[in-house]
Amino acid sequence: MKTDILMEHVKWTDVTHGHICTPLGFSAGGLHCGINRKRKDLGWIYSSVPAKAAAVYTTNIFQAPPLKVTQESINENKTLQGVLVNSGNANSCTGEIGFINAYEMRRIYAQKAGLLENDVAVISTGVIGEQLPIQKIQQGVESITTIEGVRDYDAFHHSILTTDTFPKQACVQITIDGKTMTIAGAAKGSGMIHPNMATMLGFITTDINIQSSALNQALKDVTNETFNMITVDGDTSTNDMVLVLANGLANNSEWSLHDQEYLLFKEGLKQVCESLAKQIARDGEGATKLIEVQVKGALTNSDAQTIAKTIVGSSLVKTAIYGEDANWGRIVSAVGYSGILFDPMNIHISLGPIKIVENGLPISFKESEAALYLKNEKIDIHIQLGEGTNNATAWGCDLSYDYVRINASYRT
Missing domain, CATH: 3.10.20.340 (ArgJ beta chain, C-terminal domain)
Structure with a gap:
């Protein structure tokens, strides 16, 4: 798998029913904790081993506290093992209390999952300018009975939605030298969508073993060609991001920027992100086409x-x-x-x-x-x-x- 000739015969394949738990070692779930009146509003992702992490963030100067806290987690050691996300409240323009609540949200999930706090990303989406009801989030996290091994991806998909009319998901797989590797994604987004990250969230999971620098570069390049090429209404929000986790459990040799396989990874990542981007554009608020x-x-x-x-x-x-x-x-x-x-x-x-x-x-x-x-x-x-x-x-x-x-x- 080191020559251009062999590379020409390898293609990513769409997995119609694939989801963010299809890559090895990933768990996910979602529940209703009371931020929204009825709909699920708290979701989580967990990797059984630390995963290399990369993210791109909204360019809005009013970046919300959860984004800052997540950046801190990723910058600490370039890996994550857990993600906690809520809908219904953006925890944006909330001052010092907003940061306290974002850190508390991270601490609550880290404690529940048995992780260090810097192993966790926290993300919020919803109404801007209202303080996060942290007690409801704490009660929601405490109600989770099992984290590892849970594959309730549908509950996760619905927990992150705001004005969306349907969940967005995509999955591709490749087999090289007998090893099957997967990239999968879930997203939300319907309004306030404009290039350079708008009110959208993207979560990408993969079991591929890839260097942190290569993961970062691939995400930046692919985002410019996919998520940054959609618009619904010209507005850009304060909260949102695309996050990719690569836990390496496919046990392939680590891919770097200089490997032929890196081009395959980038192509697979593009397929997933382009599919999610098009689904977001199709689900624009009130859209018919x-x-x-x-x-x-x-x-x-x-x-x-x-x-x-x-x-x-x-x-x-x-x-x-x-x-x-x-x-x-x-x-x-x-x-x-x-x-x-x-x-x-x-x-x-x-x-x-x-x-x-x-x-x-x-x-x-x-x-x-x-x-x-x-x-x-x-x-x-x-x-x-x-x-x-x-x-x-x-x-x-x-x-x-x-x-x-x-x-x-x-x-x-």
Whole structure:
């Protein structure tokens, strides 16, 4: 498994029913502790051995106390063995008391699981500006009867949701030299979604043995191509992150940045994260359609990413898609104000299979065919710039009446 020839014959395989407990040694569960009125609101992950850990965090300057505490845990020894997450309360903009509660949340779970406090990550999501009901969290953790060996992944999935309408999960596996290795993930996210970590949480588990530096680099690179390429509404929250745990229980030789296998790991991680990112975009608050924008022929990768994200983030494009209106002028306008320089007479645009712009000018198409295409749940917009060889893809959703309804009453 050390040659390019062999690498060409290895592919990751989707595991349809895989989940965050599919990788060896991972346990998970969830319960209702009373932060939410009825729904599950407290979830946990546990690895039977210390796992190398890496994370990316929201770029919002108001990073919440749980993020700071989790960063401290990871920075201490680059490993984690437990994760405790609550929904319904973000513990954000809560001052010194917020930090005290975040540390207490970490201590409570560490004690229950028999871990050192720095072996635990804590994460919160929900309403901003209200103090965390730490007593309810303590009672919830104390009610857990068994931690190791529990595979109640569905309860975990539901415990992290806020306005989501469905849980998000993905799993891929690979077999090398008789060893089967797994990468799996779960996520939440529906509103306040915009590039550079928004109100979303991602949890990735893997039994692959990989160096910490390689794990960090892979997560950063993959996040830029997946989670940072989705938008729902242009808002970025204060709390959220993607966390990956690699416990090495597949017993492969440790992979480093310079190994051929590292490229396989990165590809598998990308498949999981891209699937989760697209599920988040599809579940945008009030969304009825997933929008995928593919930009090709850009001068740089950054140019392609910027144009793709500008189109998928345009409120006028999103409302046109919701209204099933082939208003190509809104797409052209978004490309034009993206801030990227290009020759407008070289651009080609298609709405799915329907060509709408060639060489910078509109071409005749059947409105009836376009209207029929726009009834699909997934809408593809293709942009060819003719400037270079760089490509990028971004994902988003349409903007419906329900988005306003949901967010007008979020706290009530």
